[in-house]
Amino acid sequence: MPKQPDPARRSERSRQAILDAARELVSEVGFAKLSIEAIAARAGVGKQTIYRWWRSKGAVVFDAFLALSEGGEGMALPDTGDIEADLRLVMRATVAEFADPAFEAPIRALNMEIINDPDLAAQYREKLAGPVDEAKKARLRSAQRAGQIAADADLDLALELLYAPLYQRWLLRTGPLTPEYADALVDLTLKALRPPV
Amino acid sequence: MPKQPDPARRSERSRQAILDAARELVSEVGFAKLSIEAIAARAGVGKQTIYRWWRSKGAVVFDAFLALSEGGEGMALPDTGDIEADLRLVMRATVAEFADPAFEAPIRALNMEIINDPDLAAQYREKLAGPVDEAKKARLRSAQRAGQIAADADLDLALELLYAPLYQRWLLRTGPLTPEYADALVDLTLKALRPPV
Structure with missing residues (x-):
């Protein structure tokens, strides 16, 4: 009509x-x-x-970013069968993103909103962080099946070990964000998650 | 006069x-x-x-907290010779502190100021976080001498592994802050830092 x-x-x-x-x-x-x-x-x-x-x-900007990443549902991490190589690739890219001055203002603004507003934080987790975390955990599960990560590893905790140091270092500006740092986080996390011999 | x-x-x-x-x-x-x-x-x-x-x-409140912890220079972590037991004790206390509703408002306020103001963040590191981190690293060094932690471990990174997950979980309210969580962080960090056999 x-x-x-x-x-x-x-x-x-x-x-x-x-x-x-x-x-x-x-x-x-x-x-x-x-x-x-x-x-x-x-x-x-x-x-x-x-x-x-x-x-x-803050809420408008949050939705603006959300709209950008919609359709990211089908996202998946690389899976070459080598968990160390795949995580290094992903973490180097993530560290580079955090180190990029163009991302600094909007991402910090978004984080302020989330830290201050539990409702927005819940929305953020449900719509943005959650699906991304699921994709990361799917890759870790595949590594568990391949015997590269302990079968009983807590994968939420595994993601915290891998990403929280980077997040804190960026948020508090406590150290350099370099490819070497990305590699070190991958090495330590995989050592922590290694299956018993 | x-x-x-x-x-x-x-x-x-x-x-x-x-x-x-x-x-x-x-x-x-x-x-x-x-x-x-x-x-x-x-x-x-x-x-x-x-x-x-x-x-x-924010700056007044920051200084008010700073004044409280002055004289904390001589602070030291427990050292019974058992790094796992000592870290569990310290991390359980730290997790309980973050979980305490009485600390929530002022600590979150302090963090907002630090995240938003690089000068304040530098002051915070120099006067508050720095000395505390040194005390923690002294305990890790003692564990290195005892052969409980790899001699070449990066101790700044070790502190990030141990504390950043807790900080992020508290800041973003992404999970429970329990004694079990404290223990899990200690276990994983010590596994990541274990000396080569």
Whole structure:
């Protein structure tokens, strides 16, 4: 019935324009200088439209990132059969991402929101971190089947060993983020998870 | 010369009163509801006196905690000769501290400040985290001499393995903080650091 205006479709267009504007602006001016006014102006909507759907600029930026990674459901880690080589590849890429100044402002802003807001943290875990963690655990499970990791290893704890040191080092700026650091984390984690001989 | 007023001494008294007030109030009302006005009123000084020395309430609270732990220079970890037992004791206590609701608001507030302000983070490392880390590393060095930890282990990385998972789990509220969790972190870290047979 194309004669009628379609409020749902118009609404979805506005929502998309707001998310695009938020993503562009956070990259251009950084999170601290980002304002709801600027997002509204760039998206061609009123401020009240934004506040109808989101309660803070942090929440808008969060959804903007979320929209980016949608469709990442089918994500999988490389599986060449060599868990050490595969994890080194993944961890070197992750460390490089954290060390990239372009990611610094938005990722730190996102983390502030998550650390301060338990509801947002739960959403983040469900929609973003959770599916990614599942993909990582699938790779570790394959290594368990190959006898490269202890069969009774707690895989949630394994992910914490591998990623939490990097996260803390980046968050608190306590040390260099280098390929050697990525390799060291992989080596120590695999040693900790090694099956009994 | 007690006849003269002593501005340095009066100044030190005000500083101490402000820090005491900040520490009391953050425990009573939490960091979010804490105001510079309330600290000034409780300490019996003007707001401008606080702003002369500190640029934000976060900075005052930071110094208040710092003052608490001064004299912690001589701190040492237990050393019974059994690194596993000693680390379990220390990690169980640390996990319990993080799980204590009384610590939640001020420690989270302190972390927000540190994560957002690289200068404060550097101060925190130098005055608080640094000396504590040195004490922990001294205990690990003693374990290295006893052949319980690989002689070439990177002790900064060892501390990250042991503490970063706990820090991340607390910060992002991603899992329970239990004695079993403390034990698991000790077990995995010691396995990762084990000397070659």
